[in-house]
Amino acid sequence: MGGAVKEVALPDELGFTVTLRQIYEEMRDLTAEVRTLTSELKESRKTDEDHERRLRVVERWMWGLPVSIIAAVAAVIKAFMP
DSSP states (O other), X not given: OOSOOOOOBOOOSSSOOOBHHXXXXXXXXXXXXXXHHXXXXXXXXXXXXXXXXXXXXXXXXXXXXXXXHHHHHHHHHXXXXX
């Protein structure tokens, strides 16, 4: 349990040897990639939320405009009716 590092290899059943050091290095690289992807995902979610918010603003404007036009036309018609 001291500080000595021991090289241990998996059995050579498939015609090649994989050491624990190689497994460790691959796991370390994989961990770094997962962290990078997690960070990118968070940024992507922020962008998606911003796009969603902008779409909602446009949708409110699109539906609000026809209602405003109808209300204005109705007011003009009412103003000219006896």
